[in-house]
Amino acid sequence: MTAGIASLGMYDHPAQQAANDALWTALGEALRRRGVAAPERLDRTRPPEAIWRDPALLIAQACGYPLVTDPDLDLRVVAVPVYAVPGCAGARHFSHIVTRRDDGRRGIADYRGARAAINAATSNSGYNLFRAAIARCAGRTPMFAAVIDTGSHRGSVAAVAGGDVDIAAIDAVTWAAIARFEPEAVAGLRILAATDSSPTLPFVTSRHTSRTTLALLRAALDEVSTAPALAETRDTLFLERIVPASIHRFAALRGLERDAARAGYARLQ
Structure with missing residues (x-):
């Protein structure tokens, strides 16, 4: 079984890269224990936008706006993070x-x-x-x-x-x-x-990912978001927990776009 692609490139400040690597090591191990082929390392060779379009994508974090505005972006929402940042409560x-x-x-x-x-x-x-x-x-x-x-x-x-x-x-x-x-x-x-x-940046997978694997991704994300051994890692990433979600959560982002157009301000200028 070929391992898919993994990326955590949306919040990957140089001072956070070791924490993202540690989170991925734990997440990859949790997936492999569940029978999911997971890569050993995160892909940092391409920008996140290119990785989103890879049909072999197993897990990545994406911006929610193109998720609902770009018809060529063929992704499935897995979960959303909750961040320990003031004003960012409730995913x-x-x-x-x-x-x-x-x-x-x-x-x-x-x-x-x-x-x-x-x-x-x-x-x-x-x-x-x-x-x-x-x-x-x-x-x-x-x-x-x-x-x-x-x-x-x-x-x-x-x-x-x-x-x-x-x-x-x-x-x-x-x-x-x-x-x-x-x-x-x-x-x-x-x-x-x-x-x-607005909703936080979702964890996504390719639309080709099976529903069985989707459920296993959610279980593995839940495991690493609560594991005591990863508390310091999560703190470096401001990550409080991860909760399951679907694309319906992001419909409001398209609503903001429509509201701006109705106000005569379809583009920022």
Whole structure:
């Protein structure tokens, strides 16, 4: 039996990679005990977006927004994480809208004509939630002088800190990791506002994965999310527990997109 592909690349700060490796070692062993062929190592050779499209995908973490907007993304939701990050209770997360500490503007509406950063137009936390927040005050007109795609939340943090842009939305779990492991990167920033909350990034598998294997994946995830020996590993990843879920949980993300369009703000601009 050929082992599938595994990735934990969505929250994989360099200071968290050893913890993700330890989590995967335990998860892989739990799967193999249940008769599921699991790879020995996580795949870090490709971006997560490419791994999602691999029909051999056994387990990965994905963004929920493309899950419900990209018809070519053939994935099945396995479970969702609960994070020990303030404001992320109940398998939900949100984004911090951030600016520089020395920027005197006090509210989102004050940033008309500013420069904004996104990590990707396919991102829920860096784009979809950000757009929903801006749509409420944009008045059906462009809000920003420029919107720059940085390619990552870490890139957006650097762009704001360096003065290339004035404002960005940063996933709260990513922000917590940067604040813990690279406090100097966010020392010059402040949180301006919070976006709406939304379901956390799901653990997914290929649509080709059998329902039997799906059930075994859920059981193995539950095991590693409660194992006492992994407490320190989970703390490094801000991981409180993992609960079963389906794709229906993410329908609200498409609703945010539709609400913004109805407000005359179909794209962040």
